[in-house]
Amino acid sequence: MARCVPRATLISTASFPKLVVPGRTNRVEASKSALFGRKLHALCRYDRRDAARPLVRTRVFAGQKEKELQVNVSVSIEQGLPEDHEISRIAELLRLNVRTALNLAFGGLKDSGGGFESAELSVILCNDEFMRKRNKESRDEDRAIGVVSKSKHVSGLKIPNVVLGDIVISVEMAARQAEQRGHTLLDEMRLLMVQGLLHLLRSDHEISKEATGEMEKEEERLLDSLGWKGKRMVASDAETHPKANEGKRWKKEGSLRLYKPKFKYVFCDMDGTLLNSKSQLSSTTARALKEASSRGVKIVIATGKARPAVMRVFKMVDLAGKDGIxxxxxxxxxxxxxxxxxxxxxxxxxxxxxxxxxxxxxLYSLENKVPLIAFSKDRCSSLFDHPYVDAMHTVYHEPKAEIMPSVEQFLAAADIQKLVFMDTAEGVSTALRPYWSEATGDRATVVQTVPDMLELVPPGTSKGIGVKMLLDHLGITAKEIMAIGDGENDVEMLELAGLGICLSNGSEKTKAVANVIGASNDEDGAADAIYRYAL
Structure with missing residues (x-):
């Protein structure tokens, strides 16, 4: 059963001034509208216990000075939709839009001689699954559509209050239609709301061609009066039916950007990717990660860093811990x-x-006075103090290195997973890399992720192999992930992923294997890639 979810508090019920619609401007005149001259009838019964409880209930006033019609409007979000600030934002805007549309519509309804003093209307935002069930109940069609209207009004009753009923809108269907038609999601949902309102006022375009033409005219008149984007939505409604146009195909389900992400997982490198050149996680990138996570995308870090370093970075932007990234x-x-x-x-x-x-x-470190840092799971150690050793902690966020008094104690302290030499970029390229590429032979692999560091790791290991191992463990395929990186150590990961993105600051080798070249890390390239390709 649907229920009111915590994000209900995001929609304000603050000030709602009395709104009186002028007699001549910005309204649909009853004399020009056959629709508003009709009496309401019950299309079918609808049990509101299956719907979401209202997020807001507001009173709106419309009508002439001499007699005002009181309209109660509620907007609800069904629990099947994700907790997403964009949905809440659209719900808030739609609430205001419903009020505007009702001001126009009820001007005509009052003039029709209905004699009503007040009216009630409910708008429910839901997902495809909820819509499919409602459509099956009301029309015996087991498919999701954009909008269903459920009237609760019983004609012939001599009462001053009219319960119009419910307008149920599938946000997921609206998003697909918006993408196909080139509208924004808000535009499409406004159109669906208008169509639902017209149905409640007993305009059914599925009865006959004449009824379709009549509803198109009413729709166009109302949209023009409201100044909203979109025409002839009724005529294009058949596009939403799977059998309406066999030659046309929707984009794959994963292309629904707002609510069904294209990828279940996004694997992200840290240095040079999520972090900018100052080794910081920008607020823009943090928001993108949070947004992706809120929409069901799992963010997985794949990095040369130790886990404490990553958690330290994410803690700075309040994204670490049980409920974080x-x-x-x-x-x-x-x-x-x-x-x-x-x-x-x-x-x-x-x-x-x-x-x-x-x-x-x-021994090489001591003889050549080149700083060396050992990584042993969640701790670091070194043989002597040096500004570079300090920078590993203060700049790169790694655990502060413990200075060991001797080589023997350095080696005996803990198992070492990798070693990192730190020097100038020139020192690394001209001395360290040539020497250790030859000295290690098949006993270790030399890895360079940034210009001023050289890493020694066990042979037959790589970030890409680690990613593949994790995918097998999680039971997901490479096609289900997007990967973002920049360094040579990201090549395998980008090749493995369903979509590999290298930022423009990345190495040429990495760019060569990437599907997409994104903006640089200093231009929030990772955030841009997530918004463009993952959501």
């Missing part, structure tokens, strides 16, 4: 795929570096 219980790929966490944060993979490679790296 990352936590100790969320899946993720860390330390270039050497640590992989699955469902409920369980560790499903850990790979350690060869101790002999670690010892050689320590």
């Amino acid at each position: 990352v936590s100790e219980f969320s899946p993720g790929v860390y330390l270039q795929g050497l640590l992989v966490y699955g469902i409920q944060g369980q560790e499903i993979c850990k790979r350690n570096l060869d101790p002999n490679v670690c010892r050689e790296a320590c």
Whole structure:
């Protein structure tokens, strides 16, 4: 059973001034409208217990000075729709739009001699599943359509109050129709609301061609008076029926941007992707991640960073913890795929570096005074203090490195998953990378994600392998994910994904395998990619 959901509080019932519609301007005259000259009748009964409880109930006044018609309007959001601020925003705008439309419509209704003093109308926003059930009950058609109107008025009763009934609108269907017709979602829902209102006022375009033509005229007149976008919606209503036009095909279900995301998962790199050149997660990118998560998209981090570093970054924008994007219980790929966490944060993979490679790296660091940092799960260690070592914590958010007094203690402290040398970009490219590419042989793999760092990781490991392992664990296919990255270590992940996006600041190798080249990390490229391709 549908119920009122917590986001109901987002719609305000603040000031609602008395609104009197002038006698000549911006209204549908009864003399010009055969529709408003008709009496209302009950199309079918509808049990409101199946509908959402109203988010708002407001009183609106319309009519001539000498006699005002009181109209009660409620707007509800059925619980099957996601908790999305965009839905709430449209519901609020639609509430105001219903009031405007009723001012016009009831001017004609009063002049028809109905003698009503007040009227009630309910608008329910729902998903396709809810609409399909309502349509099956009312019309015995097992399919979702854009709008269904359920009248509660019983003709012939001599009472001053009229209960118009319910206008039920499928937001998901409206989104698909809006995308096909080039409207905004709000435009399409306004059109559906007008069509629903016309049905409640006993204009049924499915009875005959004459009725269709009559409803088209009424629709056009009302839309013109309201100044809303869209014409001849009744005539195009057949497009929503699966059998109406066999030659036309809707876009795939996943293209419904607002409520059925194109991808179930988005795998994101951190440095150079989610983080800008200052190693910060911008407010724009944070909002995009939150928006995606609120719409059911799972954000999975795949990075060379340690998990505490990622959680520290997300905590700064209030997206860490149980109800955030990352936590100790969320899946993720860390330390270039050497640590992989699955469902409920369980560790499903850990790979350690060869101790002999670690010892050689320590000796090289001491002899050449090149800072070296070891990553051991959630902790870091180093052999001596250095500004670069401090920067790993203060700039890159990694755990503060513990300074070990000797090589032996450095090696004995904990299993080491990866080592990172830090130097100038020139030092890395001219000295460190050539030396260690040869020295490690098949005992380790050399990885470079940023110009001033060189990483040593176990052979046969990579971020891409970690991602594949996590997909298998979660039981999802590569086609179901979108991946965003920038570095050479993101190549496999982008090749694996259903859609791979490399930001414009990325390496040429990564751009070469990407499906899309996005904006740079300093231009919130990851946020733009999420809005464009994931939602």
